[in-house]
Amino acid sequence: MVTISRQAGAGGDEIARLSAEELGWKLLDNDAAERLLAEKGFPRAEAETFEDKEPGFWHRFSFEKDRYLHFLKMVSYEFACQAGGVILGRGGQILFADVPGVIRVRVMAPLQDRVARVRDASGGDERRVRQDVQRSDNERAAFHRFLFHTNWDSPDLYDLIINTHDISLKTAADLIVKAVSAKEMTGKKREASRRLENLYLAEKAIVAILFEQKLPIRRLEIEWNDGAITLKGTARDRPSIERCQETAASVCSVKRVNNEIRFEPKYVELLGGIQHSTEERMTG
Missing domain, CATH: 3.40.50.300 (P-loop containing nucleotide triphosphate hydrolases)
Known part of the structure; x- marks a missing residue:
């Protein structure tokens, strides 16, 4: 590359x-x-x-x-x-x-x-x-x-x-x-291939969750670790957290999902998707 x-x-x-x-x-x-x-x-x-x-x-x-x-x-x-x-x-x-x-x-x-x-x-x-x-x-x-x-x-x-x-x-x-x-570059192909596939699948899942299904998840992150994925972020309702996990598992083709998305119901959506917590609006 x-x-x-x-x-x-x-x-x-x-x-x-x-x-x-x-x-x-x-x-x-x-x-x-x-x-x-x-x-x-x-x-x-x-x-x-x-x-x-x-x-x-x-x-x-x-x-x-x-x-x-x-x-x-x-x-x-x-x-x-x-x-x-x-x-x-x-x-x-x-x-x-x-x-x-x-x-x-x-x-x-x-x-x-x-x-x-x-x-x-x-x-x-x-x-x-x-x-x-x-x-x-x-x-x-x-x-x-x-x-x-x-x-x-x-x-x-x-x-x-x-x-x-x-x-x-x-x-x-x-x-x-x-x-x-160069030898030091050609020797990294397998590691690079695995890393690129993980990055691609994680972004594909994020696009599906946030912009196709439009689930209200804030600061969504997907991390890979030994064949499993970890989801991080916050959500305003529990069904969205469950749907997020199901979508990520399906897109990334994994069985183990560590769902660390926190349930935080007190935030609103502004301007079609820019989300701010109540605390942020009070202090900002």
Whole structure:
């Protein structure tokens, strides 16, 4: 698995395409991600609102943010389960941070290089192109702050940082392929496969519980441990807790479910799904 984060105009899109071709893997770019999201029931028009940028006013509310994030995780993990792939953007370096054997790549270049590359490709005015490049960088940084509460530029998020100032895009792709083929990475395939399947099934169950069945479970989490799953969160009625357990067990194909969801009847739903406890509203 490879995730690629890129500054605008640094050549990351082309590097992702070349890397996927050399490895014989599929590429999950923005168009492919939106298509998969639509197939799962998340409309393309809504997905475009979150496309590597901070969303508009209404989509900033907790329910819309959580809905998009869980659908994004589900399609990303499902894609990754298919024997390798290259994921471009969409916070892949964060979604796969705990998956062994994943190469998280950052593609960057000096601003002037990036402006020149975009200008040569589009033929636009340099001043306008510079503004567009900087705006794109700012939007991607805002996307990561909003969804993941992290600094997009932090080197701690990446295993390999490539500056395309003096390195060709083909050479950059070759570096990624070589990193993927390294012995310390190839030896983690079985562990990575198991981890990815668990992540995918957990997110699939969360989507089914919260957004398909619309069960009133707050802060729902599903954790795996030795073939069993643990459910955590709070609910306003006991039947919802039981249905949550049944759905999770069915989707994750497990017999052992540790249900730690707490019964807390005193909360209300606002704005179609943003939930606040009575105590939170009194103190907030």
